[in-house]
Amino acid sequence: MENRRSFIKKSAFVLGAIGSGMACTTEAQSDNNTANLSSTQAIPTTIATWDNQEATATAMQVLQNGGSALDAVEAGAKIPEANAEDTSVGYGGLPDAKGIVTLDACIMDHLGNAGSVTFLQGIKHPISVARKVMEETNHVMLSGQGALEFALRHGFEQENLLVETSKLAWEEWKMEQKSPLIGKDNHDTIGILAMDAQGNISGACTTSGAAYKLHGRVGDSPILGAGMFVDNEVGGACATGLGELVMTTLGSFLIVELMRNGASPQQACEEAIGRIVKRYKNWVTEDKLQVGYLALNKKSEYGYYSIRKGYSVAVSQNGKNKNLDSKFAIR
Numbered sequence: 001m002e003n004r005r006s007f008i009k010k011s012a013f014v015l016g017a018i019g020s021g022m023a024c025t026t027e028a029q030s031d032n033n034t035a036n037l038s039s040t041q042a043i044p045t046t047i048a049t050w051d052n053q054e055a056t057a058t059a060m061q062v063l064q065n066g067g068s069a070l071d072a073v074e075a076g077a078k079i080p081e082a083n084a085e086d087t088s089v090g091y092g093g094l095p096d097a098k099g100i101v102t103l104d105a106c107i108m109d110h111l112g113n114a115g116s117v118t119f120l121q122g123i124k125h126p127i128s129v130a131r132k133v134m135e136e137t138n139h140v141m142l143s144g145q146g147a148l149e150f151a152l153r154h155g156f157e158q159e160n161l162l163v164e165t166s167k168l169a170w171e172e173w174k175m176e177q178k179s180p181l182i183g184k185d186n187h188d189t190i191g192i193l194a195m196d197a198q199g200n201i202s203g204a205c206t207t208s209g210a211a212y213k214l215h216g217r218v219g220d221s222p223i224l225g226a227g228m229f230v231d232n233e234v235g236g237a238c239a240t241g242l243g244e245l246v247m248t249t250l251g252s253f254l255i256v257e258l259m260r261n262g263a264s265p266q267q268a269c270e271e272a273i274g275r276i277v278k279r280y281k282n283w284v285t286e287d288k289l290q291v292g293y294l295a296l297n298k299k300s301e302y303g304y305y306s307i308r309k310g311y312s313v314a315v316s317q318n319g320k321n322k323n324l325d326s327k328f329a330i331r
């Protein structure tokens, strides 16, 4: 864990193939994710990483009841946070190398207000603490013990978030000392965006981070511009997967800026994944390494893309709630 590069298998064949463009192809996504552009009205939309259909449906319900995009993303993010079976978010999350569940989250509204918590322990809904940071302080980010004290002062309760199954999985990991890298079985961070009927966009991102990470490690999810970013003039973006690859390319900010310069959400997600694949080609060839993005623009168009197979997004729009498999860069 201390030295990620030490266990990345270097395959001359794969690297050579990537260099020559053989193993890595980026194909344009067919335009099945385009909202009805003939309408100038905002189409209320919620979109989340992974199979988080319950979250997008809940967020859509908030919008339909007249709630704001901000209320919607918070409500949506709280669904996996409270789900003991979701091993990558909140309650039930897999712990760090010391067996402690540590949580990262951030939230951002259409006015550019933002709040974030990192390395928070024992609070089931870090997204709501992040919102409190946004609304009740002059700061954007609180961390660790300070974030916990802030949460307790604001009425959040401290509880044990390490459920028995996650504890057993950690004990097994400790025995085997398996790779803690993010793979297909241990990343389900929820990043969620919502556009309300006024056309305002907000975003939220919450996670227990990489399973068995070093104690103290913070990933991309609470970092504005990395795990999530919103600029209401343009749109928003969210990330999931190996945070180190997202933080070092500032993926969500990049996607929003690409959209500002005319890219569609799909094109922007593909470009952001392409940057990772190009710059970190000897990391991303690691069998399981994954990063997935999603994006939403002001026309209620959305896009999504990942490094490799397996990523999907949940979308609620026009009365439909669906899960869509992502196209990917490395095959």
Ligand code: ASP
Binding pocket: 088, 182, 186, 187, 188, 189, 207, 208, 209, 210, 218, 219, 220, 221, 239, 240, 241, 242, 243, 244
């Ligand atoms: N992005 C998260 C992190 O690196 C992990 C995940 O998506 O599950 O902490």
